Amino acid sequence: MVLADKQRAASPIPWPILGNLPEIGANPPGYDTYLKWRQEYGPIFTYWLGEKPTVAIAEYSLMNETIVKDGDSYADRDFFNEWLYLIRGPDGLATMGGETWKEHRKFFMQVMRNLGVGRNVLEEKIEAEFTAVCANIDRMVESGDGEDVDIGPEFDVCVGSMINSLLFGYSFNGARSDEFTHLRAILNDYMTLVGKPSSQFLMTFPHLVKDLPYFSGIFKTFKLFIAKTYKFFDQQIEKHKSMAQKEVHEESTHMDYVSAFMQEMKLRDGQDCFDMPTLYSHLLDFWIAGQETTTNTLNWGVIHLLYNPDVQTKLHAELDSVIQTNRFIHLADRPRLPYATAVVNEIQRIANVLPQNLARCNTKDVVVNGHFLPKGTSIMPLMSCVLYDEKIFPESRKFKPERFLTADEKSKRVCVGESLAKTEIFLILINLFHQYKLSMPIQAPPPSMQQNFGLSVVPLPYKCQIKRRTFQQ
Template identity: 40%
Template sequence: MVLLYLFLIFVTYILYHTWWKRRGLPPGPTPLPLFGNALEVSKYPCTEEALKAWQKIYGDVFTFWTGDRAIVAVCDYEKIVHYFVKNGELFQDRPDDSNYTKYVGRGDHGVVHLNGDYWKNQRRFVLHALRDFGLGKDLMEQRVIEECEDLFVKIQKTLSKSSSDVDLPNFIDVAIGSIINNLLFGYRYTEDKLYEFDDLKQRVKQYVTASGQPAALIYRSNPQFYEKLPYFKDKLHRMRKQAIHLVDFFKVRILEHVEDLKNEDMATFTPTDIVACYLKEKRNREVDGEDAYFTDQQLVGLSFDLWVAGQETTANTLGWAFAFMIHNQDAQKKVQEELDAVIGSDRVITTADRPQLPYLQAVCNESQRLANLVPTNVFHATSDDVEVDGYILKKGTAITPLLCAVLSDEKYFPEPRKFKPERFLDNDGKPKKVDENIPFSIGKRQCLGEGLARMEIFLVLANILNRYKVLPGAELPSLERTRGFTVGPKPYKCKLQPRHV
C-alpha cells in the first residue's frame, strides 16, 4: 500500500510538471521538474541558439522554463511592438525575483527589478540626473572625450615600449568604467585607482557570466533551496561572494559621500555626481516628509544596477565592434576614408561631427545588432491578466521580447550573421532608420542609459579609428558566442598602426 501511495504521488508530481502547470500557456519544450529546460539549453553552444531552435519548432510565441518558472518568449518584431509598446502598461512589470536578489545581498532595490510607483519614481530620478549631468549637452561629452584622450596616452605609451600586440578591449574597459564611476561617485580610474577597477571588473564579469549559465536557469527562482544540493552549492556560493563584494563596495562609496556631505546646506548644494544628487533628494524629501522612495538600501541597489549595466554592456559592445573591424578590413577602410574626407587630421572627434559621418553611424548600428549583447533581454511580467497570441496569461507571468530573435531575423536583416553596415544606409548613402534594430530593448523598460551608451560607442569608435588602423594580432579575434547574461567577445589582442604620423 505504501508503495502504491508513493507511486501515485510520483505520477501526480510528474503530471503536474509536464501537463497541468503548462495549461493555458503557449507551446514549448517540455520542462523537467525542478530543472525546467536547462538541460536542453546546455546542449547548445549558447542560450540564444536554443531559443532560436525552439522558435523554429514552436513559432514566434513559445514558453520555456527556468527551474519552476515559465517564461513566455515573443520573437516577432510586430508582435513585440503590439504588446510591449502599444499595450506597454500591461507588460511593464518585472517577475518576482526577491528570492534571488535577497540571496545575493542587494534585496529588491535599484531600478531594474522594481515595479509600480517605486520603479517609476526611481526611473524618473535617473533620467533627470542623467539630463542634469549633461546627457545631450557638452558636459557629458567632455567626460567621454577626457577618457578617450587618456586612452590614447596609454596606447601610445604601450606602443613606444614595444611593437607587440595591444590589449585594446582592456583599455576600453577601463575608459568606460571610468566614465560610469565618475558619473556615479565623482572620481575617475587614474593610475592609482586601477587596482580597484581591475578587482571590480573581474567580479562583475564572474557574476554576469554565472547569471547566464544553464545552472542559473535552474537555481535563480529559489537559490536558498538549490544551495542545499551538492551540484549547485559551490556555483551559488561563488556567485553570491562576488555580488556581496560589489554591494559592499557600493556601500563604502555611499558612506564616504554621506560623511562628506553631512555639513552641507542641501538647499544651496550643487551635486556633481549621481550619488550626491540622490543624497540631496533624499534629505530634501525627509524634510518634506516624503522620503518613502529614497532610502540608503535603494541607493545601494541603484548604484549596483547603474555601474554594472553602464560598464559591462558598453565595454562589451565596443569589444565586439573592434573585433568586427579587424575581421572586416574593407568596412574599416571605408570608415577611415570617410574620416579622412570629413576630419582630415587627428583632432578629437565630437558628436557635432556625427551627421557628416553616415558610414561610421552605420558601423555603430551594425556592431550593436551583431553583438546582440543581451540576447534573452531582462524578463518582464504581465501587470494584469492579459491575452497574448490567443493565450490568457495570468498576472505576474514572466514574458520577454526576445532580442536575439529580432536582431537575427532574416526578414529584416538578410544574411544576419554577416557584418553589413550598408543595411543602415539608404541608396544615397545617408543614415536609414531601421526600427527593428532594438539592442536597447523596446517599450517602457527600454534601457535608461541608451543615450549615454550611444554617445560612448560613437566617440570611442570614431576617435580610435581616426588615429589607428586596427589590425589582427597574432590571432584573429574569435567571433564565437559565449554564455552569459551579457555576451562579450573572448579576450583578444590586436595591432594598432598610427594613421597620422
C-alpha cells in the same frame, strides 16, 4: 513535441525540474535555440526556466504592439527576483515594478540630465576619458616594438571611469587605476560565475538548492562577491556623508548620483524606497549593466572590424573626407558620417550581447496574438531573435553595415526598436578607428568568435596590431 493549453502559447517539452535550461545551455549563448523554437511554435511561445513558464515574444511587430505601444501593461519586472533579493537585498531599477519603478526611473533620468547625459557635458567627459585611452595605447605601441596589443582593458577603464564619475563623481585615471583593477576583477569573477549552468540552476531555484552541499558553496561565493562590491560602495558613501556635513547650502547642484540620491532620501525621510539598501541595489545594477554590455559591445566591434578590413578601409575614407584632421569626433558630426553610423549600428546588431532581455510581468490580463495571458505572467521579449531575423536582416550572421544605409548611401535607415547608436559606443569606437588602424595580430592567435554563455555575451580576450594614422596638415 509541443505542449499547449487554452491560455499558454505552444511550448517545447520541458525536463522535470530543469525545464528547458538544458537545451539553452547546450547551444550557448542561446540564440539558435530561441530561433528554432520561434520557427517551430511561432512568434509567441512558452519555454520553461526550471519549473517556471515564461512566455517569449520573439517578433518585432508583436513587441511593438505590446511592450512599446502598451508599455504600462508590461511594466513590472520578473527577472530572478527571489535570487536577487537573497544576495543583494531590495529591488534595484532593473527589477522594480509599478509606481515605485516609475518614481525611481523619473528621478534617475532627471539626475542623469543634470549630470550632462544627452548634452555636450557628457561628450566632454567621454573625450577626456578617450584621450587617456589614446595615451595608454600610444605607450603600449611605442614600448612594444611591434608586439601585439590587448586593448580590452582600456575599454574597461574608459567605460568604468564614465560610470564611476556619474555615480561617485570621479574617474579611475592615474593613481586610482588600481582601485578600478580591483573592482573590475570582482565583477569579472561575478559575471563568469553567473554564466555557468550550475549558477543558472541556483538562480532559478534558490529556495530549494541554496543550502545543498554543492550549491551552498556557489551561493556563498555569490554573497562574497556582493560583499566585496558593497565594501567599495561603503567607502564612497561614507565620503559623501562626510562631504554633505560640510556643505553650507543644502540645495546645491549635485555632482553625482549618490549625492543626489542621498539628498532625495533626506527630503523624503526614507519613504518611497529612497533608502540606503535601495541605493546599494541601484549602484550594483548600474555597474553591472553599464559596464558589461558596453565593454562587450566595444570589444565585439573591434573583433568584427579585424575580420572585415574592407569595412575599416571604407570607414577611414569617410572619416578622412569629412573630418580631415585628427580632432575628436562629436555627435554633431554624425549626420555627416552615415557609413560610420551604419558601422556602429551593425556592430550593436551582430554583437547581440543580450540573449535574453529582462523578463517582464503583465500588470493586467492581456491577449497577445490570440493567447490569453493572465495578470502576473512572466513575459520575455527576445530582442536577440529580432536582431538575427532573416526577414529584417538578410544574411543576419554576416557583418554588413550597408544594411543600415539607403540606396544612395547617404541617409541612415532607422533601425527597428530602440536606436542602436548609443552615445558612448559611437564616440569611443569611431574615434578609436579615426586615430588608429587596427589589424590582425602577428604573434598571438586571431581573435575568437566564440560567444560565451551568460547574461551578456562575452568575447574571449584577444590581441591586435595597432598603428597611429597620419593626417595631412
